[in-house]
Amino acid sequence: MEKAWWKEAVVYQIYPRSFMDSNGDGIGDIKGITSRLDYLQQLGISVIWLSPVYQSPNDDNGYDISDYQAIMTEFGTMEDFDEMLTEAHKRGIRILMDLVVNHTSDEHKWFVESRKKEDNPYHDYYIWRPAKEGNLPPNNWGSVFGGSAWQYDEERQMYYLHLFSKKQPDLNWDNPQVRKEVFDMMNWWCEKGIDGFRMDVISMISKTKEMPDGETHCGKYGDFGKYCIHGPNVHKYLKEMNEKVLSRYDIMTVGETAGVTVEEAQKYAGKDEHELNMVFQFEHVDGGKYGKWTDEPKPLTELKQILSKWQTQLYGKAWNSLFWDNHDQPRVVSRYGNDSKEYREVSAKMLATCLHMMQGTPYIYQGEELGMTNYPFKTPADFHDIESINAYREWCESGSLSHEIFWPCLTFISRDNARTPVQWDDSQSAGFTTGTPWMPVNPNYKEINAKAELQDPQSVFYYYKKLIQLRKEYPVIVYGKYQLLLPDDPDLFVYTRELEKEKLLVVCNFSGKEQSIQLPEEFVNGKCLISNLPGQYDQQQVQLKPYEAFVLYR
Template sequence: MKKAWWKESVVYQIYPRSFKDSNGDGIGDLRGIIEKLDYLKFLGVDVLWLCPIYKSPNCDNGYDISDYKDIMDEFGTMEDFDELLFEAHKRGLKILMDLVVNHTSDEHIWFINSRKSKDNEYRDYYIWRKGKDGKEPNNWGSSFSGSAWEYDEATDMYYLHCFAKKQPDLNWENEKVRKEVQDIVKWWLDKGIDGFRMDVINMISKDQRFPDGIVPEGGLYGDMSPYVMNGPRVHEYLKELNEKVLSKYDIMTVGETPCVTPEIAIDYVGEDRNELNMVFSFEHMDIDKDVINLTKKPLDLVELKKIMSKWQKGMSDRGWNSLYWNNHDQPRVVSRFGNDTEYWDKSAKMLATCLHMQQGTPYIYQGEEIGMTNVRFQDIEDYRDIAVINGYNEEVIIKGRSHEQYMQYIYDFSRDNARTPMQWDDSDNGGFTTGKPWIKVNPNYTKINVAKQIGDKDSILNYYRRLIKLRKENEIIIYGDFELILPDDKNIFSYTRKLNDEMLLVICNFTSNNAEFSLPDNINYVNKNLLISNYDVANDDNIENFELRAYESRVYLLKV
């Protein structure tokens, strides 16, 4: 397996709006990130992934870009960014930018011109179609509820928006669009950034027939995903981008790719493919979500292990995994797969152990390292996520579902669970801002915050520091081969990693009950060393048969 710096790195994802506010306007900013670089260096991470900081009207919190070469006013200036880049590099921290080029804002100059007339030079920068029988061109539903088409009176046509109506999709069939994107990418790389996370990058090629999609049970619109995900020319476009720009720099690229399997992912990240370094898959993020009935299903650990193992084995020696439990679009993992009350500390550490010991590049989402939890706002007015607001209108107002049912669903799955401000200390607003925060702070900030954990050697924060340090000290954690053990055990997630004459044995109890562990007969070892555990454990404890406590995790390094 080829070695690379991005395989050996740990990434920390920053949602700038909620990370740290330096000027009291209630919105996180670039100077706030600069203030916290020493904390991030202390944590031990290598790469900082910044969610979009470009100029934007903020329909979707920065994922609707109006100028790719300027900074959002609330976040600061390009001079602030240049200082952030310099100060990060000075500390050995790399910067990963979020590249959003499936769509722009409708306030981007390209779209402003595109909608003026059918013969405007920017018309074909976007996807325009005539309606059918007085309706939309097809029945596709947007990812943010409602139709994926918006009527534009000026030219009596519809434009495609797979997300919000203020996020028109770019037409990658147009070579001029691809050249514009290449220019943007080169501009930022020449500035000195270290790579890109590419938003919904497998959606840039659409099926040009634009057929109707299947309407799911209880749905109002057709499913567009078979026609916009992993489209007919997506690999051609990414190879072109790689050949003309990306390959010229020593950078890291990770694509957000819904609806991929390991086999599909290899087409994006195979070492002979010359497209991307890795992708984010979502299979494990859909395991407990019932989108038809708007309910949360109990975690099926056997199924979760099957999915994670499939990706570990499927990418081994052919590509590279990205490892994550949390991001800006997902609920907090300690509330989701753990226990955020009685076993908050133990389950947060166990989940971290289970993920960080697998093969791939780990991603830590801000606040994950202190065990931040989901939030329960009482009023729908307290939520800021456009998906929540549009969803409430569609599910409660139009379909007639109960307010209580929808609120429980967003308590479990709202993206705002991840977007409440970072909890730095127990002062007002968790030390995030001296002003009124753009979204309310989770009320538990007085108990869960960085200041409370930083000096406590047994805290979740210092446990994450130990995991990151172990990764840097033990090559087996990065490059060792993965093998799932006890696949049918409903309580324990256990696996091995093997490299040369060493084996890593990882054992995690995913329940609040005690669970019996038995070492498989085919694992033989000469001696063992306990690397890390979230309970007090004696190094000479028996590992052949023992009882795991609630949410207990252990990692042993074995000589074999």
């Protein structure tokens, strides 16, 4: 298999608003990130994925960009960014920027001009449609964040498409001038010295010309999926992006591709397709009782089947991205582990073992390396996230579901779980800020924080550090072939990795009960590379404690 630095990397995602505040205004910033680079170097990560730091009105926490070549005032200045980039590179850490080009902010100069009248140079930069009879929207599509995907603009007297917030109008990628503007901007950042892009909802940039009503599942709004996801020209436009930007630099690219299949992923990230290095698929974290909303994790047999499919069917054809957490997902230890005092640490380590021993590039979301947990929300007023606020309004205030039924689902899945400030120490506001944090700190910061974990050799932090180090020492972890064992076991996730003469056995107990496993004979005297509990692995029959995990090598 062809080697590449981005295949061997471990990526750490920073959500700047919640990472570290340097000036006491309660909002994380770029100087705050620079101040914690030594911590990330100690952890051992090699790439930072930086969620958007561009100028933005903050309707969707920075994913609504009004100027791609300026830094959000709350986060600092371009000089602060340049210093962070330099200091990261000094420590051998690369910077991956978040590229948000499916849409802009409605305050971007392109949109301000586009809405004026049809005969200006920007009139076709966005997707405009006339109203239907009765001044109704062009079709029934619903927005990801709730409500209609169309907004009537009084100035232009037409509707514009916004698949997300109404303050996030979708760009018209069919316009060559739009593509040129985007590619010029990307080249500008690459010339500045950044090391790649994570591409937000990149699978949505191409829409069909025809825009009929979508299928309705619940409520009055239709699904835009078949008309806007993996659209007719998406691969053509990404190949053009690769030719005009990506191929000119030694950079890393990963696309957020909701609804992607294995076959489609091979088009985006196939080794000979000349588009992206890898994609994010969401099958293992998607789907619930009510759209995305649920109060329980997927059964382990289903989770294994999904993850194993991606491991085996992309092998040798395209590259995997590995993640449990990100800024759009709840905390994994609360979702697939056990966030009680008794089992939080051991289950956090088990989940890390399961993911980091798979084939692909692992992504760690800030605080995941500490075993941070979901937030104990008490009322709907506790939420900051536009998606969560709108979901509660649509499901509960409309009468579709009672508060009692929907509330556990909302608190279990809400994106706000991932957005509480990083817990640095046990001082006020967890050492995140000297002021009032923009979002409340999880009350368990006294027990769960970086300072305490750095002083404990058995902490979740040092376990992640060891997993990262093992990837550097054993090529089989990065490049080896994957095979699932015990597919029907409802409690154990067991798989092997193999590369030439090297072989690994990975055993993870996802349950809060003791389990028993018969080891394959070839691993009975294998070397234990890592385990989250003291255990005896030199015999064929092994008794596993709750959430125990270990890796054997031969």
